[in-house]
Amino acid sequence: MTMRLGILATIFISGAAVMSLEMASFRQFSSYFGDDISIWGSLISVFLGGLAIGAMAGGLLADRRPALWKLGAILTVGGVLVLAMPFYSETVLDWASGKGNDLPKDWGTDSQDASGLIIYSPPSKHWQALGTGALLFGLPALLLGMASPYAARLYVRELKHVGGGVGLVYGISTLGSIVGTLGTSFYLVAWMGTRWILWSNAIGLVLLGAALAAAHGLRRGKQAAA
């Protein structure tokens, strides 16, 4: 019973972290790529892509000797990646969004519209934004995406309860995502700024991973004693 509640709590927190990170990524990227709907689209796609691949990988892994500590390890690695991100994300974003002499200086008469207006529309950088998003947030999103099927596998004990168990795990994960989205946009952006949003999520995930490993050890101890 306790273990199953713990699994639901885990999936709630990892679901919250996914959306909290996504909101933080919008903030980070708009400073470099502009406040543009194609940037939002790029980042949403990166997270969905990570979750999709993660779900498939997590599902495969869950069929091979599932254990609580392995779920903890997945979340811890994700947390460590996020923890490190503020140390290199600005350099990567700065480089990817174009710098200094990237635009021609003396453009002019060669780009006129029909009325003679000198007008220049540089190509959009949304592909660069998509690539940078995948580079920075793809792996963390993938690892968090692994958590859901893995947790479902641990949660469900009997084959006849697969539907209910999987539904519960995914539902709780999505409720966590709502809390992550609202909490970040309503409060965290004002309270701590983007860098600390990333770090808080990272610390939360690492602690969660440690707690799962400890729970695993405890259960093993009990089983050995019995």
Added chain:
Amino acid sequence: MNWKIVFMVLAAGLTVGLLAFWVACQAAGEENTVVRYDRESKYYRIRVVDYPKEGRRCLVFSKSRGVQSSMILEEPDQLDLRYSRSMMAALALHPAPKQVLLVGLGGGSIPRFIQKHFPDLHLDIVELDPDVVKVCQEFFQFKAAPNTRVIVMDGRMYLKRSSQTYDVILLDAYAGDRVPFHLTTLEFVRLVKSRLNAGGLVASNLWEPAVNRFYYAELRTYQATFPQTYLFKCGDSGNFIVFGSLAEQAAAKDGWAKRAETLAAGKVFGFNLAALVRSEYARLTDRRIAEEPLTDDKAPVDTLRHESPKGFEEGQPQ
């Protein structure tokens, strides 16, 4: 009970009600106006609205409060909105401006004014939305000129990706009724500063009808970046212009107003720039503001806009 009839009566009633509501909304909202253009762009719902009685044409984004731009149809080169007149004080603060950058084209009031009165100035205009450029050409008499160039992209990305420098940078980029957050931060204002020639300056339009914590945080951000800062209150319009200058010496009110007189000599601006400088001039450099500058990392602009400000404080500036 015949449910079928009940349902049909309800459906008919709802339809009639909605129709009446729609007609009432149309009548209430569009009294004495003619909508010339109303279309969704990638960024906004752009509307061009004429007020025939006043002889005005306005650019409106979405249903936001206020207008982006206003033009008197008979006198398109007039600066109709108060804030755009105050912004022109920037041309008098700089001793000899040659290169000017405007971020945010809108209805093109400032470009028309500069093209008419200062045809020798090199004017670069950055506008995010290509449809705004088209609307400006079609409805706001924005025309080609040898010294005018338009760049269609985000203002911050342009400044970052181009090495072009300017004597005067005019910031007037609004998404409806607010400046996008990435154009408010210390990193952005420093980027603007890095694209100024020696002695250059920036003038930034702030529209905050009810001053709030964001307003003061933004003033603090400019104050923390530039050696000289000034703040003009544009009458009761709710607009403020923040000037940030690289000049070593502060400009006195009289000197600035006298240069405005020289600048206007022999020209018909349609308003008295020197008198405007005299009435709106205020130094910001020496004021103490109880806010932290906004940064890319922490700029909760939407929260700060809803919080009451502490305002200016007594004492030395930070």
